Amino acid sequence: MARGSLFHLYTRKRTLSTFKALLFNNPHTSSSQFHTFHDPVRPLLTRSTFYPTFPQSLNLSVVRIISPRLFSASGDGEEKSGIGSIETDYDYDADFGKNVAFELGNEVNDDVFDSSEKGVVENQGSEESVTNMIDSVVSSCSIDELEDKSEECVQYMHVASRDPVELYRELCNAEKGMKLQRSENEVLLEVFDFFAKSGWASNQALAIYIGLSFFPTAVQKFQNFFRKKCSADVAKYLVSLGAGDDAARFLFPIFVEFCLENFPDEMKRFRSMVESADLTKPDTWFPFARAMKRKIIYHCGPTNSGKTYNALQRFMEAKKGIYCSPLRLLAMEVFDKVNANGVYCSLLTGQEKKRVPFSNHVACTVEMVSTQELYDVAIIDEIQMMSDPFRGYAWTRALLGLTADEIHVCGDPSVLEIVRKICQDTGDELYEQHYERFKPLVVEAKTLLGNLQNIRSGDCVVAFSRREIFEVKLAIEKQTKHRCCVIYGALPPETRRQQATLFNDQSNEYDVLVASDAVGMGLNLNIRRVIFNSLSKYNGDKIVPVPASQVKQIAGRAGRRGCIYPDGLTTTLHLDDLDYLIECLKQPFDDVKKVGLFPFYEQVELFAGQLPNMTFSQLLEKFGENCRLDGSYFLCRHDHIKKIANMLERIPGLSLEDRFNFCFAPVNVRDPKAMYHLHRFAETFSHKLPVNIAMGIPRGSAQNDQELLDLETRHQVLSMYMWLSNHFDKETFPYVKRAEVMASDIAELLGQSLIKANWKPESRNKGKPKTEKSEGQPELVTVKKEIGYSRPQSLFKLNKKRDDNSLQHSHSKKVAS
Numbered sequence: 151m152a153r154g155s156l157f158h159l160y161t162r163k164r165t166l167s168t169f170k171a172l173l174f175n176n177p178h179t180s181s182s183q184f185h186t187f188h189d190p191v192r193p194l195l196t197r198s199t200f201y202p203t204f205p206q207s208l209n210l211s212v213v214r215i216i217s218p219r220l221f222s223a224s225g226d227g228e229e230k231s232g233i234g235s236i237e238t239d240y241d242y243d244a245d246f247g248k249n250v251a252f253e254l255g256n257e258v259n260d261d262v263f264d265s266s267e268k269g270v271v272e273n274q275g276s277e278e279s280v281t282n283m284i285d286s287v288v289s290s291c292s293i294d295e296l297e298d299k300s301e302e303c304v305q306y307m308h309v310a311s312r313d314p315v316e317l318y319r320e321l322c323n324a325e326k327g328m329k330l331q332r333s334e335n336e337v338l339l340e341v342f343d344f345f346a347k348s349g350w351a352s353n354q355a356l357a358i359y360i361g362l363s364f365f366p367t368a369v370q371k372f373q374n375f376f377r378k379k380c381s382a383d384v385a386k387y388l389v390s391l392g393a394g395d396d397a398a399r400f401l402f403p404i405f406v407e408f409c410l411e412n413f414p415d416e417m418k419r420f421r422s423m424v425e426s427a428d429l430t431k432p433d434t435w436f437p438f439a440r441a442m443k444r445k446i447i448y449h450c451g452p453t454n455s456g457k458t459y460n461a462l463q464r465f466m467e468a469k470k471g472i473y474c475s476p477l478r479l480l481a482m483e484v485f486d487k488v489n490a491n492g493v494y495c496s497l498l499t500g501q502e503k504k505r506v507p508f509s510n511h512v513a514c515t516v517e518m519v520s521t522q523e524l525y526d527v528a529i530i531d532e533i534q535m536m537s538d539p540f541r542g543y544a545w546t547r548a549l550l551g552l553t554a555d556e557i558h559v560c561g562d563p564s565v566l567e568i569v570r571k572i573c574q575d576t577g578d579e580l581y582e583q584h585y586e587r588f589k590p591l592v593v594e595a596k597t598l599l600g601n602l603q604n605i606r607s608g609d610c611v612v613a614f615s616r617r618e619i620f621e622v623k624l625a626i627e628k629q630t631k632h633r634c635c636v637i638y639g640a641l642p643p644e645t646r647r648q649q650a651t652l653f654n655d656q657s658n659e660y661d662v663l664v665a666s667d668a669v670g671m672g673l674n675l676n677i678r679r680v681i682f683n684s685l686s687k688y689n690g691d692k693i694v695p696v697p698a699s700q701v702k703q704i705a706g707r708a709g710r711r712g713c714i715y716p717d718g719l720t721t722t723l724h725l726d727d728l729d730y731l732i733e734c735l736k737q738p739f740d741d742v743k744k745v746g747l748f749p750f751y752e753q754v755e756l757f758a759g760q761l762p763n764m765t766f767s768q769l770l771e772k773f774g775e776n777c778r779l780d781g782s783y784f785l786c787r788h789d790h791i792k793k794i795a796n797m798l799e800r801i802p803g804l805s806l807e808d809r810f811n812f813c814f815a816p817v818n819v820r821d822p823k824a825m826y827h828l829h830r831f832a833e834t835f836s837h838k839l840p841v842n843i844a845m846g847i848p849r850g851s852a853q854n855d856q857e858l859l860d861l862e863t864r865h866q867v868l869s870m871y872m873w874l875s876n877h878f879d880k881e882t883f884p885y886v887k888r889a890e891v892m893a894s895d896i897a898e899l900l901g902q903s904l905i906k907a908n909w910k911p912e913s914r915n916k917g918k919p920k921t922e923k924s925e926g927q928p929e930l931v932t933v934k935k936e937i938g939y940s941r942p943q944s945l946f947k948l949n950k951k952r953d954d955n956s957l958q959h960s961h962s963k964k965v966a967s
């Protein structure tokens with residue numbers, strides 16, 4: 151018999167005895183020495199080291215068995231944070247032989263590790279698993295390795311097994327460390343260098359409130375201390391381990407002792423900072439809503455299935471209701487529709503407040519929702535936007551915080567599961583209503599064969615950039631008799647509606663629509679067929695494939711109930727994009743795992759109190775680094791907010807709250823003119839002077855693309871002014887009425903300009919977008935097409951080669967979106 155490897159076990163006290171029984175009843179093991187230590191970091195856990203005795207034939211490398219609560223668990227090849235991560239379906243056999251973390255039992259929640267419910271034996275730590283584990287370790291070591299390792303192991307076993315607290319005390323009491331050879335010193339330096347850079351160690355250090363930014367300094371000081379004081383055998387043991395995870399894991403508990411004694415203030419400060427960036431349990435942020443038992447009705451289904459229609463029926467019947475929209479445009483549509491039905495309804499968006507006398511109903515944009523006001527019925531439309539990386543927090547806030555007896559959420563099924571979970575947390579009752587499309591969606595397998603002359607009346611060509619939209623419009627109007635309306639995100643909602651009306655009206659020659667993904671939501675359009683000009687788009691950084699969920703949503707616009715066409719049709723301009731379209735439509739809806747959150751001003755203010763000398767942008771950065779979130783939530787992206795914050799840094803007279811509010815103003819951060827005006831507004835505001843619009847409007851409609859772009863920017867600036875006047879003191883933004891008139895004049899000019907637009911488009915950003923080339927994604931190349939413009943080549947032609955088998959080639963196929 152030989153002494154095998156060293157095992158470290160971190161576990162709850164209760165679990166320990168189960169584990170001991172389990173391991174030592176195993177035929178491979180016969181006896182062992184258990185050393186159990188008090189753990190300074192996690193007093194509730196027991197740290198044990200032990201040497202199981204194995205038959206001579208077993209070659210064990212060092213395996214560490216670590217409960218995930220304290221240290222990291224690696225299951226799917228990814229290192230996970232030690233705080234709160236658990237693996238439930240970890241395949242031991244696959245990973246043994248490596249130094250893997252191994253979990254025993256299950257975390258019930260952050261604080262409870264329940265071995266009796268789902269403990270060692272029934273779950274991962276089953277007898278079989280432990281046996282397998284030992285077998286696997288055995289079989290993964292070569293004889294040579296075994297000899298080297300066991301020699302070293304035996305030599306320094308006594309060091310490896312030592313209690314870190316004791317070891318640390320010894321280091322403290324030592325007069326002077328041993329002199330090492332130069333080569334040994336070099337290895338030791340490498341060991342510490344590895345430790346300082348170890349993601350694992352820096353992550354674990356968070357558990358004792360050593361922040362990521364302080365971690366390298368702490369390690370440096372620890373290193374100085376350690377090398378000055380350490381005894382020969384400890385140093386040699388580390389040298390024998392070399393730079394790597396083993397050494398890092400040996401050093402870490404000693405490092406913890408060092409930190410507890412040397413950096414109490416830093417740890418306290420970091421702890422307060424982390425606590426003030428606590429975004430866990432967001433359901434508790436809304437005590438008024440929690441005091442109610444709300445009824446949540448999830449209208450779940452694909453596009454064009456009547457979800458919003460049904461929810462609106464309840465809304466109109468109610469005494470008092472609120473409709474929360476993803477877009478100003480849709481809020482306006484509902485406002486008009488509900489008033490037309492004889493129910494007084496006001497409009498509230500960031501830019502406009504139209505108060506209708508005697509109204510008890512309001513149509514608002516989701517960002518404007520009040521969580522204080524009581525309603526009988528509320529609607530949150532397009533609920534799947536909870537997972538939007540930028541704006542998701544507004545939907546999450548509405549769902550958690552609305553004080554309404556009945557809340558109707560409408561959307562696709564992607565967030566159904568997470569809404570179920572949220573309702574469990576909030577104690578609300580959830581009812582689900584499932585819908586199917588009114589009209590089937592049919593894929594036309596023939597495509598347009600790359601030829602825009604195959605365009606027909608009622609077609610909507612979807613392109614994913616402004617430039618592409620105008621190029622397509624120009625080509626269609628040159629090559630065919632059709633005239634095109636256009637809809638894209640940078641157009642004011644009024645202009646988009648005007649273009650939609652023009653397209654829907656059968657009596658004029660504007661029978662084709664060329665649009666961006668902005669048609670995906672909110673407009674009532676009589677589209678016969680949706681044609682994708684391409685299926686890739688520029689995401690602000692690089693060209694990426696259009697996500698399947700978006701393709702489904704856009705394609706689903708074809709064949710709306712009540713329109714003259716019997717079916718909805720969809721296809722692509724080019725044959726080589728067709729397969730991807732079919733793939734996307736066939737794909738089930740994503741099952742969203744996390745939804746967005748963003749702190750309120752008050753939370754940011756509390757956090758700022760911990761870091762008084764930071765700029766707002768730095769604060770946001772720090773907040774992002776340190777905030778704590780529950781597993782179902784993510785912090786929404788705020789790069790654009792940071793950009794504005796950086797620009798406003800040069801204006802000294804703004805309070806933190808002013809900065810926070812200015813940062814949410816609707817501005818395209820990539821448009822320097824719009825950013826210039828925002829800066830000007832903020833600067834005048836900081837001097838407590840009335841803010842001028844200081845911008846005129848052109849007399850006539852645009853004659854070229856540059857003038858059209860200019861109109862778009864001017865409208866944006868006016869919209870920003872209106873927004874600011876609603877979010878700040880009205881007296882500081884006194885010219886809001888004028889801004890409204892000017893904005894409406896510009897929307898009109900834009901409409902007129904679009905009707906006659908027949909020029910080649912300019913680019914707002916002259917630089918050519920990067921193409922994406924990442925693992926698993928084919929590189930996109932740009933090819934010249936005969937219609938005189940370039941378009942990104944199909945992704946799917948490239949993809950197809952890889953997984954040809956998975957694609958089915960079929961003719962017209964009915965696919966529910």
Ligand SMILES: Nc1ncnc2c1ncn2[C@@H]1O[C@H](COP(=O)(O)OP(=O)(O)OP(=O)(O)O)[C@@H](O)[C@H]1O
Binds near residue numbers: 455671
């Ligand atoms: N029961 C109904 N009677 C008359 N019209 C209806 C009815 N249900 C839906 N509609 C009309 O059908 C169209 C699609 O309905 P609705 O907008 O509610 O669908 P949706 O599922 O919310 O789709 P979207 O994906 O656009 O949100 C609308 O024009 C709506 O007015």
Ligand SMILES: [Mg+2]
Binds near residue numbers: 457458459531532560
């Ligand atoms: Mg809807």
